[in-house]
Amino acid sequence: MYLPGKLSDETERLLQRINQLTQALLEGFELDQEVITLEGVESLYELFDQHQLFLVQDGMLHYSRNGQTLASFDEGDIVGMMASFEMPTPRLRADEYVELIPIDRDRFLRHVYSDKRRQHYWSHYLMCHNAMLLDYLGTMVKEQVRPAAGFQNLEPGDVIIRQGDTADLVYTIIHGEAEVFVDDVKVGEIGEEEVFGAMALFTKEPRSATVIAKTACTIMAVPQEDFATLIEAQPQAALNLIENLARRITAMNQQLIDKQQD
Incomplete structure (x- = not known):
């Protein structure tokens, strides 16, 4: 996962931890669906069921809103979690060639909750995402400076x-x-x-x-x-x-x- 702009050391560490937790969550999970190849897609979920998750195998997907890229996902990232739970989410866009492995949301969650260790990883994964976004927001939002009145x-x-x-x-x-x-x-x-x-x-x-x-x-x-x-x-x-x-x-x-x- 990539975020635009200069990142803080904390955000960098959280991104690395999210990558590690993603690999741990996928351990033992059978990726049994055929690889999907796409190119030049404006909105991924106009083509697929909203409850479908995807693992990026090659290329990149981008979260975008109002023509601006908010975040990018590359090999090893799971995308679509927010959309699968019908939460407000930016569009997932593919500018160039990308390979995606479909993941059934419910089967993935059963895999996560079938093991206490994976449950711990899942909780940590969600908390890291939240902490990373809050820290990133803090670096991007212009500091409100009160005039020296x-x-x-x-x-x-x-x-x-x-x-x-x-x-x-x-x-x-x-x-x-x-x-x-x-x-x-x-x-x-x-x-x-x-x-x-x-x-x-x-x-x-x-x-x-x-x-x-x-x-x-x-x-x-x-x-x-x-x-x-x-x-x-x-x-x-x-x-x-x-x-x-x-x-x-x-x-x-x-x-x-x-x-x-x-």
Whole structure:
């Protein structure tokens, strides 16, 4: 059995153990059915009874979903166990030539349970599969990294952002309200859950406005390098940011119209 990507040492050891246990389970079991040869099959169980197991004798089969290969099986692997018990399972695909030996599921299970030693191997086989998949999943799933956010409590009148300063943080108001000033002229307000201070990070220019706490505020400050992580971890923050920018652009357009009319 092969899994894509870089495997941990634990996964490698579990794969080796699964191969050993497969051989032990098949010991003394008569493979009495004729070899089946296939090539270019999109779904194995569209051709065969779902309760049928197979031993790969030559070539490879692949578990696939949405066109992506999840795992591959080669010589000595037993495939079809999940499908035979009508569990949800990816498709078993054969891209090239493969030789399979059919195995009757019920006869195989009677062979397993007829001997206490094989029963032990079977339990170990199932546990190794479970442990291997969990360990592999742990290596494949992207680690969820929380942004290095700092929380600040502010009093009315405290300056959060000063016009002209270098931009290095993005802010979100957790509780309270703030006011926005450009050249000492109030141009807007910021409420709870609004994200602000991101524009200067995008433009690489100094802060274009001053933001002052209107009420007692609790804010979250996220360093520039962690802002992308914040957006990924909290998609709502990206939506809030877009909505805030849209409102501010609308307000600025209205101010421009008002000045033209004066």
